[in-house]
Amino acid sequence: MSIENSAPSTSSLARRPKVVVVGGGFGGVETAKALARAPVDVTLIDRRNFHLFQPLLYQVATAVLPPSVIAWPIRSIFAGRPNVEVVMLEIDRIDCERGLVAGGPVTVPFDYLVVATGATHAYFGHDIWASFAPGLKSVSDAGKIRERLLRAFERAELTNDPTARARLMTAVVVGGGATGVEMAGAIAELTRSSFVNEFRRVDPRKSRTILIEAGPRILPAFQEPLAALARRSLEKLGVEVYVKLAVTECDGSGVSAGDKRFEAETVVWAAGVKASPAATWLKAAADGVGRVKVDEYLSVPGAPHIFVIGDTASIAMPDGKPVPGVAPAAKQMGTYVGQRIADLVAGKGNLPPFRYHHQGDLATIGRSSAIVSMGRLKLSGMAGWLTWCLAHIFFLIGFRSRLIVSITWIWNFFTMRRGARIIEDGELGSHDSNGM
Amino acid sequence: MSIENSAPSTSSLARRPKVVVVGGGFGGVETAKALARAPVDVTLIDRRNFHLFQPLLYQVATAVLPPSVIAWPIRSIFAGRPNVEVVMLEIDRIDCERGLVAGGPVTVPFDYLVVATGATHAYFGHDIWASFAPGLKSVSDAGKIRERLLRAFERAELTNDPTARARLMTAVVVGGGATGVEMAGAIAELTRSSFVNEFRRVDPRKSRTILIEAGPRILPAFQEPLAALARRSLEKLGVEVYVKLAVTECDGSGVSAGDKRFEAETVVWAAGVKASPAATWLKAAADGVGRVKVDEYLSVPGAPHIFVIGDTASIAMPDGKPVPGVAPAAKQMGTYVGQRIADLVAGKGNLPPFRYHHQGDLATIGRSSAIVSMGRLKLSGMAGWLTWCLAHIFFLIGFRSRLIVSITWIWNFFTMRRGARIIEDGELGSHDSNGM
Numbered sequence: 001m002s003i004e005n006s007a008p009s010t011s012s013l014a015r016r017p018k019v020v021v022v023g024g025g026f027g028g029v030e031t032a033k034a035l036a037r038a039p040v041d042v043t044l045i046d047r048r049n050f051h052l053f054q055p056l057l058y059q060v061a062t063a064v065l066p067p068s069v070i071a072w073p074i075r076s077i078f079a080g081r082p083n084v085e086v087v088m089l090e091i092d093r094i095d096c097e098r099g100l101v102a103g104g105p106v107t108v109p110f111d112y113l114v115v116a117t118g119a120t121h122a123y124f125g126h127d128i129w130a131s132f133a134p135g136l137k138s139v140s141d142a143g144k145i146r147e148r149l150l151r152a153f154e155r156a157e158l159t160n161d162p163t164a165r166a167r168l169m170t171a172v173v174v175g176g177g178a179t180g181v182e183m184a185g186a187i188a189e190l191t192r193s194s195f196v197n198e199f200r201r202v203d204p205r206k207s208r209t210i211l212i213e214a215g216p217r218i219l220p221a222f223q224e225p226l227a228a229l230a231r232r233s234l235e236k237l238g239v240e241v242y243v244k245l246a247v248t249e250c251d252g253s254g255v256s257a258g259d260k261r262f263e264a265e266t267v268v269w270a271a272g273v274k275a276s277p278a279a280t281w282l283k284a285a286a287d288g289v290g291r292v293k294v295d296e297y298l299s300v301p302g303a304p305h306i307f308v309i310g311d312t313a314s315i316a317m318p319d320g321k322p323v324p325g326v327a328p329a330a331k332q333m334g335t336y337v338g339q340r341i342a343d344l345v346a347g348k349g350n351l352p353p354f355r356y357h358h359q360g361d362l363a364t365i366g367r368s369s370a371i372v373s374m375g376r377l378k379l380s381g382m383a384g385w386l387t388w389c390l391a392h393i394f395f396l397i398g399f400r401s402r403l404i405v406s407i408t409w410i411w412n413f414f415t416m417r418r419g420a421r422i423i424e425d426g427e428l429g430s431h432d433s434n435g436m
Numbered sequence: 437m438s439i440e441n442s443a444p445s446t447s448s449l450a451r452r453p454k455v456v457v458v459g460g461g462f463g464g465v466e467t468a469k470a471l472a473r474a475p476v477d478v479t480l481i482d483r484r485n486f487h488l489f490q491p492l493l494y495q496v497a498t499a500v501l502p503p504s505v506i507a508w509p510i511r512s513i514f515a516g517r518p519n520v521e522v523v524m525l526e527i528d529r530i531d532c533e534r535g536l537v538a539g540g541p542v543t544v545p546f547d548y549l550v551v552a553t554g555a556t557h558a559y560f561g562h563d564i565w566a567s568f569a570p571g572l573k574s575v576s577d578a579g580k581i582r583e584r585l586l587r588a589f590e591r592a593e594l595t596n597d598p599t600a601r602a603r604l605m606t607a608v609v610v611g612g613g614a615t616g617v618e619m620a621g622a623i624a625e626l627t628r629s630s631f632v633n634e635f636r637r638v639d640p641r642k643s644r645t646i647l648i649e650a651g652p653r654i655l656p657a658f659q660e661p662l663a664a665l666a667r668r669s670l671e672k673l674g675v676e677v678y679v680k681l682a683v684t685e686c687d688g689s690g691v692s693a694g695d696k697r698f699e700a701e702t703v704v705w706a707a708g709v710k711a712s713p714a715a716t717w718l719k720a721a722a723d724g725v726g727r728v729k730v731d732e733y734l735s736v737p738g739a740p741h742i743f744v745i746g747d748t749a750s751i752a753m754p755d756g757k758p759v760p761g762v763a764p765a766a767k768q769m770g771t772y773v774g775q776r777i778a779d780l781v782a783g784k785g786n787l788p789p790f791r792y793h794h795q796g797d798l799a800t801i802g803r804s805s806a807i808v809s810m811g812r813l814k815l816s817g818m819a820g821w822l823t824w825c826l827a828h829i830f831f832l833i834g835f836r837s838r839l840i841v842s843i844t845w846i847w848n849f850f851t852m853r854r855g856a857r858i859i860e861d862g863e864l865g866s867h868d869s870n871g872m
Contacts, residue, residue, distance in 0.1 A: 037631075048859065049590060049857065049858070049859045050857070050858050050859070066503070066504040066505070067502070067854075067858055067860075068502040068855055068858055070501070070858070071858045072864075073857040073858075075631075075634035075635070076634060076853065076857075078634075079633040082636075085636040085637075086634075087593070088590040088593075088859075089594070089596065105809065106594060139860060140860065143621060143860070150485060154485060154524040157523070157524075158523065158524075158525070161722060188447040195511075197515040198509070198511035198512060198514075198515045199511070199521075200518075200521040201521075252582035257729075295812065316694070357586045376525055386603075400843065400844070400847045400855055401855075404840055404843060404844075404845055405834065405844075407840065408840075411835075411836045417512060419504055419505070419836055420502075420504040421484070421485065421486070421504070421509040421512075421838075422486050422503055422504055422507050422575065423484065423485045423486070423524075424503075424575060424576065424579070427704065430524065
């Protein structure tokens, strides 16, 4: 079926240009918002029914927050904007000539297209590692990691085999960027602090959290002194940090890196990303990680009405460095493309090229420390952490989420307890039953 | 492996009587709490890692609350009670002669045993109906219902076939007890109020919620005038209530009852329960729904050290009526059995027989009405609802949950919005694709 000209609000009007936005992440939502007052009909398509605030996903993976406070129904976001319709659909192809995007039997025609389909994990050619070392991009990834962590300690409590117990109580995080650092800090706090007093046979303080980075240091986006502070904070939480160590093997029992072997039940992959298949769908030129090379207006060269934004777009800053794959970049691109389309629809076409404004970098280490780098402002420790908290609370959607996340963090700060510790499935996993 | 004498806190002491409690619901948790200061070692076993506040589970199924605020890690509850250890294990047999409970290769010896394994849905011999009409006992049941409801409207928005659309926008609740009434009210509010303005092709106000009860009226536990008020409240929310109508068939496209047929995507089963297999494990006499017939001390006749409590126990009140399968009954039984075991361990054995004190009945209809019957106190409407809210908030475990649930209800009351509307899986379901 085709869902052409369907918005009830336009059926009695002359046909207005139809904008299709694929992807309800930061870029896609921002595009649709920027077009909410333009004389166009917008169809926002996502395979999920919710927009996810990914920067806090590691807190879902480590049982601090439930997913629903960082995931909002896309429909709710646009309830008051009658020219935006939301369609839950998984796209599998784009027909640029006929102006159609399609998923299974459903086709959606467009006059303007914005592709904002994001990125996924890259295992550097070892896709088999994905089953042993989940990445952290979706709610279901976070659920998998949380479940593996919690279940590992339940099983450690039930085994009499010291080798199996040590393995179950070890977690490895691969990748020393912001995601890897935040994950490692949160895992160490969960297992070494929150779990204390709750187990009778194992001592959670003997659990290990290991962070492995292939490059010369962690947090390369930050200046060296801040990154060094972060490393010391991590080590104070009990994280073992290894740099210049590249992973050579992930399997069902652990990770090999250089001449080292780490036996671990939980392995989290935070080492590399690759773009969604947008370049293939669009038959467009891509960079090394699959991102579509866009022009200075964020459109596909030769197709000024087709745009690619966010983590799936490749564009350089004036200094030649690539625009980073972070939420503020995706949002800036979304706003820009919304304005650009409104500009083209109005027949003007005089918007200057896209310029990315870097607002800064933040990374948090555990529940009371963070590093912040915003222009000349550098913060660390508690001051950094408070700045980090305020920045994240501010960007959450909705009063309810802000209030609940604030309360949860304050509660977590004082009690060290984690509220979202459900193992959804309930039954003990069958994939492995060391020592039972 | 056997996990005998394992609690580190007791390894250096003389052997103390070992109490095994199977089940971390209201009954099991209350038993372990009652024994926390007795000279015994308690092992609390559950197949899940959390205790669930079941009375609010219908709010998880209808996207009001995330599961984590009504599910607490059992370990956390007993963190400060060193004589209680928690084991996550699914029990599959009990050896009364040797004094062992076992799940797979793990055996746990006991001197005293408390079985509190609850109940599950009964489909009156039609177990095949379970796949079409999930009940509401576990977090995963609630997730299934929520996902089916939310997905149905996503699919209704994408279809051009009016018959398929009507079917997708219809939900049937089977069973007019408190659970069925609460589910029907919450579904009607979700689909007919919260969804308004969020869909462009379908009108959520045209969705149907149907409540079917086989008996002569809904809410038989309440006096007739209160039940009639509840029915009017339900009808005001748009619920179609049918009584004296028995379901004769559930299938992939709907429900048949009497001479009626209801085509519906979502069917919720709230019509009957049966006990867990405790009677089979214990080789004990059971009543018609599989509950173990216990003596006046809640122990199995002939085995004064083995107790069965909560929804899996069958015992009559002095007036001959059975003790109802509600949370307060399970908690009272748990407290009693804890005292009884402490009494037996102390060599006294003079605790009087168990007496159930009925505290009252509550049922809520939608987000601002409830009926309450506590002795001579009868409340309805907003007064009933406030009483219902306070009663439920009071019994939640932990300050954080109370605060978050309160905020969510206040927010929900004023905005009609539902916060927990994630379709976890994301992709459109493949089990059926009407009209797409």
